Amino acid sequence: MAKANPEILKWARETAGLSLEEAASKLALGGKRVTGSEMLAAYEAGDRSPTQPQLMKMVKHYHRPFITFFLPTPPRSASLGEDFRRLPEAKRDEHQGSVSALVRDIYLRQSLVKDALIDKEEDVIVDFVGKGQVTSAVDSACRTIRDYFEIDIAAYRRRKGAHEAFKYLREKIEIKGIYVLLIGDLGSNHSSINTEAFRGFALSDPIAPFVVINQNDSKSAWCFTLLHEVVHLWLGKTGISAQTHEHKIERYCNDVASHILISADEVSEVYEAAMQSEETFVIALQRE
Incomplete structure (x- = not known):
């Protein structure tokens, strides 16, 4: 499977109004050796790649279509007027x-x-x-x-x-x-x-x-x-x-x-x- 764009991962989280800690908690990230926020930061830096199940959780909590995470650059946000x-x-x-x-x-x-x-x-x-x-x-x-x-x-x-x-x-x-x-x-x-x-x-x-x-x-x-x-x-x-x-x-x-x-x-x-x-x-x- 193609890798998600780290820039998009960070942009999607921030536009969802979530901090690293809040997003990591919602995504149920983290383990014995690394915290959830550290794991998410690694995804957003491109040092690690999220699995497909993790991306599906991001779809739910970031309110973005799955394909969005593979775009080359962040799409233009809808205007509130x-x-x-x-x-x-x-x-x-x-x-x-x-x-x-x-x-x-x-x-x-x-x-x-x-x-x-x-x-x-x-x-x-x-x-x-x-x-x-x-x-x-x-x-x-x-x-x-x-x-x-x-x-x-x-x-x-x-x-x-x-x-x-x-x-x-x-x-x-x-x-x-x-x-x-x-x-x-x-x-x-x-x-x-x-x-x-x-x-x-x-x-x-x-x-x-x-x-x-x-x-x-x-x-x-x-x-x-x-x-x-x-x-x-x-x-x-x-x-x-x-x-x-x-x-x-x-x-x-x-x-x-x-x-x-x-x-x-x-x-x-x-x-x-x-x-x-x-x-x-x-x-x-x-x-x-």
């Missing part, structure tokens, strides 16, 4: 491997869907994508999005529970040619990605636009995240979100998404009613 998150560097590094693996999977799915649509001559342009501007008034953006997807907020609010409400919005959005995925891991419970890493991802494409929502978030947050990422598509912005107010685009997407679900006038009405009762404003707003 714009990174709208504001995570501390330590947190960003901690989650980067899992998030990058997830994004690669999303791009692969999107590519397969897009190719299939083109082959079947069903590649209809989704004219919603990229039509918006962050300079548009929030109220105007809300009306545009509600009208385009024919969202009836009264019907949305009549749904029983957060899951049914999300199902209503998802159906309205998917019927317009936008693919909505609920993903929170890399294929197993052991690879679960928490909401510190990401809450949503939008892949802006005129033929096969994708929205991904971290299913590990609370169900009550799914609807907001879905609309938030839809606003990203309307702006033509591919990228990953954590829904903070520290980034101009994120702040705008938050404002539009929240005002689609409840208008400023409704918030004022709820506030006034709460002030005249023993119910707190937050509880009253959640009830609405």
